[in-house]
Amino acid sequence: MELSEIDLNLLLLFHRLMQERRVASVAEQMNMSQPGVSNALAKLRRRLGDPLFVRGPGGVVPTPFALRLADPVAQALATLRAALNPVTGFDPLRASRTITLGMTDIGEVVFLPALLERLAREAPGVVLNTVRNTGVNLGEQMADGRVDLAIGLLPQLKGGFYQRRLFDQRYVCLFRRGHPLEQAPLTLARWRDAEHLVVVSAGTGHGQVEESLKRRGVRRQVRLTVPHFMSVGYILQRTDLIATVPERLALQLAEPFSLSMCGLPVSLPGAPIHLLWHERVQQDEGNRWLRGVVAELFADSRKPARAVKAAQA
Structure with missing residues (x-):
């Protein structure tokens, strides 16, 4: 049987019946009438080719086939529920993920030592990976999730990107x-x-x-x-x-x-160094946490602490 042949609501009803063993209780929980529950159960029986539940003292009793099906269905529903309702809050001490940063060779010298020192204390399970922001199509790789953050003087990143000014490099x-x-x-x-x-x-x-x-x-x-x-x-x-x-x-x-x-004995313009990220990770809590760490370590306290969306090119 293909998954497309069955209604997810029928599996949810099956799971509730396994827990409650009473049609009336399931009808109340699912905001259905008792005949509605019976009709849905009849549809599931036809799909699976088994009675699933039979009448018993005070309710219904699962068949052997229903008992074998109960745990896999419960696990599948739990997985879906967890995916659709993720746990809020990012715990850096327990986090285990790889974060890719786009930066120049200067950036690796200036930013990585202090950043790695901080992560060793606060997020030991977070692994950093760097790519040259000039050696890849940085905008494209950030848009599709291959690069999470970029640091530097990057005027090419326009529409779809957020930026926070860290400092002016003299x-x-x-x-x-x-x-x-x-x-x-x-x-x-x-x-x-x-x-x-x-x-x-x-x-x-x-x-x-x-x-x-x-x-x-x-x-x-x-x-x-x-x-x-x-x-x-x-x-x-x-x-x-x-x-x-x-x-x-x-x-x-x-x-x-x-x-x-x-x-220098000559006046040169300062280079505005930004932290940049794509709008797809604007709400990602792990990305947000690392952005805060970078800003805390390197941002000029004289600059306003705010992120703005880059203008379209």
């Missing part, structure tokens, strides 16, 4: 400790004449640094160009190159790579 100059630039204030001339390590991170908002410098006609001595930020600390540590990098990345690299940082 840029600083980074170089090794003992570098000649440490000896005096960093002037535009000294900064321009130094040899630069330039990161051309295609597809990320950090490309606006290069665009801003070009618009202003600021020329530098570029000695090395790399496509990502992961090698910056290693290279600066052993050379006299300098780099213009996001401040929060510089703070993470300075101590382990023995680097120094200072303000």
Whole structure:
């Protein structure tokens, strides 16, 4: 027999009769008349080819076939009931799930250490997975559930997405400790004449640094160009190159790579860093909890704590 051949209400009536063993009680519980219950039972008997219940002292008595059917039907109804009425409240200590974050290599350095430290204490069963927000169709993957949250400068995420501004990322100059630039204030001339390590991170908002410098006609001595930020600390540590990098990345690299940082002698626009999620997970309690953790760890307290829906492109 196919499931399409049977009415779910008939199975619910069967389950109630197994519990109550009285037609009158089931009729009252299901807001039906006693003849209505009898007619429904007759339909189920024809479908299943068994009497299911026979008259007995004070009510009805299940047949052997009905007794064999009782537990599977009860379990199936319980599963449906749980699915349609999920338990409210997300308990991070008991949660067991994998959450995928879209971020750049900078994001992995800036956000993951503190975030993992927090999850180890409060949500040990939550596993994080990251994808490059430039290496996938991020909007599409967030819409279909393959990526849960994204952090960064992501102007491409428009209609269907919510966002919360975390902070405005400013840029600083980074170089090794003992570098000649440490000896005096960093002037535009000294900064321009130094040899630069330039990161051309295609597809990320950090490309606006290069665009801003070009618009202003600021020329530098570029000695090395790399496509990502992961090698910056290693290279600066052993050379006299300098780099213009996001401040929060510089703070993470300075101590382990023995680097120094200072303000730039040129004015560059700050990069607005957002936490973004698709409207499909707006009400998901686990996603909401993690959004709160990210905001608590990284949001600038001077920024208004509110999420807004991104405008359509």
